[in-house]
Amino acid sequence: MTKLFWNVLKVSPVIVATFFAANSTLAAETKEQVTTVAQLSQEESNSLGQVTSVSQFSDVQPTDWAFQALQSLVERYGCIAGYPNGTYRGNRALTRYEFAAGLNACLDRVNELIATATADLVTKQDLATLQRLQEEFSAELATLRGRVDGLEARTSELEANQFSTTTKLVxxxxxxxxxxxxDERAGGGDLNSNTVFSNRVRLSLESSFTxxxxxxxxxxxxxxxxxxTVTGTNMTRLGYEADTGNGVEIDKVNYAFNFNDALRIKVEATGAEFYENVNVFNPDFRSSGSGAISRYGRFxxxxxxxxxxxxxxxxxxxxxxLSLSGAYLAPxxxxxxxxxxxxxxxxxxxxxxxxxPSKAFNIGFTYAHTYDGGRDPDLTTAGNPNDINLTGSTGSAFAVRPFGNGVATSANHYGVQATFQPSSALTVGGWVGYTTAKSEAGATRGSxxxxxxxxxxxxxxxxxxEGNLLGLIFGQSPTVTSNDIAGxxxxxxxYHAEALYKVKLTDNIAVTPGVLVIFNPEHNDANDTIYIGTLRTTFTF
Structure with missing residues (x-):
């Protein structure tokens, strides 16, 4: 290149467009990124990229002393690109690494011109100048090329040993x-409980094809x-229980996809649950791993x-x-x-x-119709008490099975849920639910x-x-307010009272001490108050 080119390179800042062509890690050495033509075309659709005219630089005027030099570089060699916002920034200081990267880009461009039989564009004087520059900056050029070789080697190794191009592990x-x-368990008898140390582990393989x-x-x-099992009531159950005897089970298999921009469909082969597919209006407490400590407190x-x-x-x-959700599940x-x-x-x-209607307010109106046949799914016989579960194992035993063990039951469930966030630090929410149940079998049919x-x-x-959460939950779990069946x-x-404090130790570790208090367990004031103390530590990866 010409002597004028040397002067421009020496005085100007980042005339080295494409100076990040060699190594993206140079972003740590420079506070602002200048990308190569290829990177610009692939990564930033609104960036300037390789310029074809110096007039594309918004901060370079024809009256500037460097205008003609830049014009020569652009039109003759085409080895200059600007910043993504279309500026040249000629008054910015230049590091030796930045200069070396720009020199490397211009060397590549000159080699390309020679290889394509356009060597007549490159004069002997330009080649001599480039040779002197290459010798002066040989150490920096070697460093840049070494980094590129290292990145290519690492990329090849990752591609060869990656688990899957479509699947990630959570x-x-x-x-x-x-x-x-x-003092006593619900229903009478001493509450004999021991402190336990237990665990739950989940590994989710999540694949995406589109x-x-x-x-x-x-x-x-x-x-x-x-x-x-020790308190005598479902009201004391934790929200993150799982007892497989530490054996590994596949508890969920599902596939979700967008039918179009407005319609999403999720098909589940096993482990289907409404609460994982729709808004439950309790964002701070819905998660079993980081939300409420109780089963009822989650949603x-x-x-x-x-x-x-x-x-x-x-x-x-x-x-x-407005959004609408519909679902059908068959247990x-x-x-x-x-x-x-x-x-x-x-x-x-x-x-x-x-x-x-706004980011601060969210409300949902929910309806469900259910049928529980009251039959053992393995033996196909009547009378399995656990097969009737009208309230998802929350509330009293009467609420779970209002007509008795193994009695087929249909029900209509109505719910209203809402959350209000007056600020980013405060969320107030709650829900109200009402269920009408009907006996479908035996002597109580029609009740x-x-x-x-x-x-x-x-x-x-x-x-x-930052990242911590103080939570308070108070309410009344499901109760039978009227029943045609006497007794x-x-x-x-x-009353359900719960307090928890989630402490975020790191991005991947949280510790949550909490206490759950059940007043009048099983909706019977003859039962003593029961307390549950917990310390939950959650690791995510």
């Missing part, structure tokens, strides 16, 4: 220390035993209907404040025997209207029962430290 491990306290879909296969293992029981089997969920969101869908399967056994049909429940939540984010109506009212 994991969560929970260490739990907990104990139950109280970028807008997801295939999930989740493995689960754990030994967190249900508290109701309304209406979202637990039909859990565990197969089904499909469709969500329609045209982009405004015994995989059993081909009479009275089971997708349509001949237990099922839950679900619909929800979610309305978000009716009504259930009711509610809760209020308060979440204080960044309490004491199966709850006599009093239980």
């Amino acid at each position: 994991g969560e491990a929970i260490f739990n220390v907990s104990d139950a306290f109280g 970028g807008k879909d997801k295939l999930q296969v989740r493995l689960q293992s754990g030994n967190i035993v249900q508290n109701n 309304s029981p209406i979202y637990r209907q039909g859990s565990g089997g197969a089904g499909v969920t469709v969500t329609f969101n045209p982009g405004g404040a 015994r869908a995989s059993n081909p025997n009479d009275g089971f399967g997708i349509s001949d056994g237990d099922y839950a049909a679900f619909g929800q209207i979610a309305f978000q 009716d029962a009504d259930l009711f429940y509610w809760a209020a939540t308060l979440g204080l984010k960044d309490f004491g430290r 199966r109506e709850d006599p009093d009212t239980s």
Whole structure:
């Protein structure tokens, strides 16, 4: 290049467009990134890229002393590009590495001209100048090329040893220390409980084939035993229980995809749950690993209907404040025997209207219709008490099975849920639910029962430290308010009180001490208050 080119390079700042062509790690050495023509075309659709005229630089005027020099470089050699915002920044200082990167780009361009039989454009004087520059900056050029070689080697190794181009592994491990306290268990008898140390581990393989879909296969293992075995009530159950005897099980297989911009469909082969597919209006507490410590405190029981089997969920969101969700789940869908399967056994049909007029306010209206057949799915015989579960194992035993063990039950569930966020640090929410149930079998056929429940939540984010959460939950878990069957109506009212403080130690580790208090367990004031203390440590990766 000409002597004028040498002067421009020596005085000007970043005339080395493409000076990051050799190594993207130079971004740490310069506070602003200048990219190569190839990078610009691939990564920044609105960037300037390789300039074809010096007039493309918004901060270079024809009256500037360097205008003609830049014009010669651009039009003769084409080895200058600007910053992504279309500026040249001629008054900025230049480091030796930046200069070397720009020199490397110009050397490559000259070699390209020679290789394409256009060597007449390169004069002997220019070649001599380039040779002197190459010798002066030989160390920097060697460093740049070494970095490129190192990056290429690392990239090749990663590509050769990567697990999958479409699949990523997401994991969560929970260490739990907990104990139950109280004079007596619900229903009478001493509450004999020991402090336990238990765990739950989940590994999720999540694959995407189009970028807008997801295939999930989740493995689960754990030994967190249900508290109701010692307390006598489901009201004390934790929100992150899992007891597989520490054996590994596949608990979820599903595939979600966008039918179009407004319609998303999720098909589940096993482990289907409404609460993982729709908004439950309790953002701070819905997660089993980082939310409420209790089962009831995570969200309304209406979202637990039909859990565990197969089904499909469709969500329609045209982009405004309103979205609609519909779903159908069959807990015994995989059993081909009479009275089971997708349509001949237990099922839950679900619909929800979610309305978000502003970022601060969110409300949902939910309905579900369920049928529990009251039959053992393995032996196909009547009388399995655990097969009737009207409230997702929350609330009283009467609420779970209002007509008794193994009695087929249909029900209509109605729910209203809302959250209000007056600031980024404060969330207030809650839900109200009402259920009408009907006996579908035996001597009680045609009998009716009504259930009711509610809760209020308060979440204080960044309490004491960024990432921490102070949570308070208070409410009344499901209770039978009326029943045609004598003796199966709850006599009093239980209250659920919960406090937790999630401490974010790192981006991947959180510790959550919490306490759960159940007043009048099983909605019976003859029962003593029961306390549950927990310390949950959650690792995510």
